[in-house]
Amino acid sequence: MSTTKQDLVNVNLGERSYEIKIGNGVLSEIAKTIKTVSPDARCVIVTDSNVNSAHGDTLRAFLDGGGIAHSTLEVSPGEQSKSWSVFQQVVDGILAAKLERNDLVIAFGGGVVGDLAGFAASVVRRGMRFIQVPTSLLAQVDSSVGGKTGINSAHGKNLVGAFHQPAEVLIDLDVLKTLSPREFRAGYAEVAKYGLIKYPDFFSWLEQNHADVFSHGEGLAKAIQTSCEAKAEIVAADETESGQRALLNLGHTFGHALEGYTAYDGSRLVHGEGVAIGMMLAHRFSNRLNHCSMDDVTRVETHLKAVGLPTEISQIPGDLPSVETLMSFIAQDKKVKRGALTFILTKGVGKSYIADDIPPSEVFGFLTDQLTK
Amino acid sequence: MSTTKQDLVNVNLGERSYEIKIGNGVLSEIAKTIKTVSPDARCVIVTDSNVNSAHGDTLRAFLDGGGIAHSTLEVSPGEQSKSWSVFQQVVDGILAAKLERNDLVIAFGGGVVGDLAGFAASVVRRGMRFIQVPTSLLAQVDSSVGGKTGINSAHGKNLVGAFHQPAEVLIDLDVLKTLSPREFRAGYAEVAKYGLIKYPDFFSWLEQNHADVFSHGEGLAKAIQTSCEAKAEIVAADETESGQRALLNLGHTFGHALEGYTAYDGSRLVHGEGVAIGMMLAHRFSNRLNHCSMDDVTRVETHLKAVGLPTEISQIPGDLPSVETLMSFIAQDKKVKRGALTFILTKGVGKSYIADDIPPSEVFGFLTDQLTK
Numbered sequence: 195m196s197t198t199k200q201d202l203v204n205v206n207l208g209e210r211s212y213e214i215k216i217g218n219g220v221l222s223e224i225a226k227t228i229k230t231v232s233p234d235a236r237c238v239i240v241t242d243s244n245v246n247s248a249h250g251d252t253l254r255a256f257l258d259g260g261g262i263a264h265s266t267l268e269v270s271p272g273e274q275s276k277s278w279s280v281f282q283q284v285v286d287g288i289l290a291a292k293l294e295r296n297d298l299v300i301a302f303g304g305g306v307v308g309d310l311a312g313f314a315a316s317v318v319r320r321g322m323r324f325i326q327v328p329t330s331l332l333a334q335v336d337s338s339v340g341g342k343t344g345i346n347s348a349h350g351k352n353l354v355g356a357f358h359q360p361a362e363v364l365i366d367l368d369v370l371k372t373l374s375p376r377e378f379r380a381g382y383a384e385v386a387k388y389g390l391i392k393y394p395d396f397f398s399w400l401e402q403n404h405a406d407v408f409s410h411g412e413g414l415a416k417a418i419q420t421s422c423e424a425k426a427e428i429v430a431a432d433e434t435e436s437g438q439r440a441l442l443n444l445g446h447t448f449g450h451a452l453e454g455y456t457a458y459d460g461s462r463l464v465h466g467e468g469v470a471i472g473m474m475l476a477h478r479f480s481n482r483l484n485h486c487s488m489d490d491v492t493r494v495e496t497h498l499k500a501v502g503l504p505t506e507i508s509q510i511p512g513d514l515p516s517v518e519t520l521m522s523f524i525a526q527d528k529k530v531k532r533g534a535l536t537f538i539l540t541k542g543v544g545k546s547y548i549a550d551d552i553p554p555s556e557v558f559g560f561l562t563d564q565l566t567k
Numbered sequence: 568m569s570t571t572k573q574d575l576v577n578v579n580l581g582e583r584s585y586e587i588k589i590g591n592g593v594l595s596e597i598a599k600t601i602k603t604v605s606p607d608a609r610c611v612i613v614t615d616s617n618v619n620s621a622h623g624d625t626l627r628a629f630l631d632g633g634g635i636a637h638s639t640l641e642v643s644p645g646e647q648s649k650s651w652s653v654f655q656q657v658v659d660g661i662l663a664a665k666l667e668r669n670d671l672v673i674a675f676g677g678g679v680v681g682d683l684a685g686f687a688a689s690v691v692r693r694g695m696r697f698i699q700v701p702t703s704l705l706a707q708v709d710s711s712v713g714g715k716t717g718i719n720s721a722h723g724k725n726l727v728g729a730f731h732q733p734a735e736v737l738i739d740l741d742v743l744k745t746l747s748p749r750e751f752r753a754g755y756a757e758v759a760k761y762g763l764i765k766y767p768d769f770f771s772w773l774e775q776n777h778a779d780v781f782s783h784g785e786g787l788a789k790a791i792q793t794s795c796e797a798k799a800e801i802v803a804a805d806e807t808e809s810g811q812r813a814l815l816n817l818g819h820t821f822g823h824a825l826e827g828y829t830a831y832d833g834s835r836l837v838h839g840e841g842v843a844i845g846m847m848l849a850h851r852f853s854n855r856l857n858h859c860s861m862d863d864v865t866r867v868e869t870h871l872k873a874v875g876l877p878t879e880i881s882q883i884p885g886d887l888p889s890v891e892t893l894m895s896f897i898a899q900d901k902k903v904k905r906g907a908l909t910f911i912l913t914k915g916v917g918k919s920y921i922a923d924d925i926p927p928s929e930v931f932g933f934l935t936d937q938l939t940k
Contacts, residue, residue: 317727347658356693
């Protein structure tokens with residue numbers, strides 16, 4: 195039951211603080227973790243059918259080994275499960291399992307499962323605790339840390355949800371080995387994002403070491419740990435996004451608009467790919483507004499291309515969106531303030547900032563050029 | 568726009584603290600209140616068709632007078648609106664109105680509207696602020712204060728929800744004049760509850776002054792203010808019900824079971840009537856367990872009868888429930904801990920306490936006697 199090497203990242207949020215455990219095989223510590231968080235807790239595992247097939251029996255064996263009672267709720271893989279109907283199913287399923295206030299929900303899957311299960315935990319009996327066991331690179335470096343949970347609405351992505359911090363996060367590097375190369379790459383977009391936001395040395399390190407990260411070498415643990423530390427630092431300073439936490443949305447306003455236009459069809463575009471193109475657009479838009487040099491734009495483009503991430507809207511299979519379509523999704527996005535649009539822009543690699551005064555006409559002009567170039 | 572007399576109760580919850588304004592005509596202060604809470608806020612009013620007909624135009628006129636943009640979402644009156652489907656409608660309606668993070672939801676109605684609108688506000692964009700404007704006596708003295716919000720599930724009442732504190736509570740005594748005598752009486756059950764929990768002097772005062780309270784005399788303001796102060800004190804000491812806040816559930820475990828058995832059919836039993844019978848049962852059960860004297864039981868019964876509240880399960884129209892039916896609802900109730908049942912019992916008027924070790928067999932025997940007497 196002991197793991198070889200394990201890194202710890204603390205998320206400092208006062209009485210809502212928690213630890214992130216990172217390492218190969220940390221899943222084997224699930225029973226010990228649960229007993230620390232809530233002795234005698236019973237658990238409901240929320241997972242999707244892909245993760246359940248690949249790793250569900252392993253998780254259940256560790257729980258059985260620790261004498262922890264559990265049941266499993268399985269949802270369909272994919273963004274479509276962040277819906278009202280699946281949310282209601284998960285909440286009712288947790289209630290049907292008769293969990294009590296000291297019991298725990300285990301979010302076992304990628305970002306969709308984490309957002310869905312965390313939000314469900316937040317509303318069952320007005321708030322149950324939950325443990326994040328993220329199984330995708332995207333979830334490990336981004337969505338499992340920081341307490342943002344939620345589902346999508348007809349009015350836009352993640353517009354319904356809660357800030358609900360996990361009691362613990364277990365990041366097992368071994369489970370990443372079953373990810374498809376495409377999903378791994380998509381998660382890497384969020385890793386690169388931390389460098390671009392405010393950690394230029396980390397971005398330089400990634401430029402040098404991305405091959406090692408992608409081949410599951412020693413660099414992978416460092417990339418994940420540094421990403422979690424970066425996110426933990428930003429979240430601890432601004433838990434409910436009244437300020438600097440918005441920097442984490444670099445690339446996301448454009449990215450969400452692209453995901454909206456593909457109707458969240460993962461065969462065309464997955465979230466991390468949308469973020470990659472979105473980060474590229476944020477740098478080009480910043481350059482157009484004379485905030486960021488063309489050298490920086492080229493540097494970002496070179497790196498994203500080197501790891502195989504898309505950098506152009508035209509790389510999304512299917513018809514190009516119209517500018518009007520993208521603008522309507524951007525206007526729906528929640529980072530809007532009194533008509534003027536809020537974007538995360540940049541003055542160069544590692545120098546992002548919040549601009550809350552962008553006239554829609556500027557964005558319209560920029561996107562028109564991007565779609566016709 | 569100035570009101571004559573106004574009482575203030577502070578709910579002390581650190582950064583989530585807020586004021587309760589109580590008085591005749593305080594609704595006229597809504598625009599001033601909103602400008603204090605969030606200058607430039609736009610509002611969505613969530614209300615039910617009864618309250619909207621009786622007072623909606625008055626509220627909207629005050630908002631118009633203060634230059635505050637607003638729209639209205641109307642739901643059906645009654646407990647049936649605390650459902651998944653109506654919850655989704657309200658959340659989507661707030662999103663459709665394009666409220667932003669600094670805007671406000673106004674919960675304008677009784678307990679159902681407050682619970683529903685407050686929960687909706689808690690999940691839109693991961694948390695919007697809201698103002699409680701309770702229009703029933705029950706909501707004014709109980710549900711609008713303390714931040715418990717939520718909806719019902721097939722598995723039980725209020726099992727899905729959030730702790731979400733309002734930004735302000737406006738209690739206008741004038742709106743109570745359109746309440747039916749039955750609804751007013753039902754709200755009074757919660758007023759009497761505070762005396763029974765831990766304020767025996769208040770209970771004595773109610774025994775002397777209930778006629779004045781029921782005729783909307785000066786005692787009404789005092790009864791409401793004292794109730795809000797009592798609730799604020801208990802909530803401030805235990806916001807998320809990890810301890811003493813559970814005292815507020817006096818009469819509620821039995822009461823919820825009775826409401827469950829009538830399927831929340833308000834023509835048979837409204838919440839406050841269930842609480843009145845439930846408080847009576849809690850006193851009789853405490854007496855059976857030798858914790859409470861028969862004199863205290865008689866005193867409570869005399870007072871509840873004096874104001875016209877029911878005190879017997881047999882007063883509910885329709886067939887009597889079976890003991891098994893009531894026990895199954897009690898087991899579903901969320902105040903259950905590892906098999907043993909938690910009840911709020913009492914050592915006499917003003918001396919309630921939490922008993923978390925009640926064997927189900929004791930409850931079964933007691934209810935059998937109650938149903939066959």
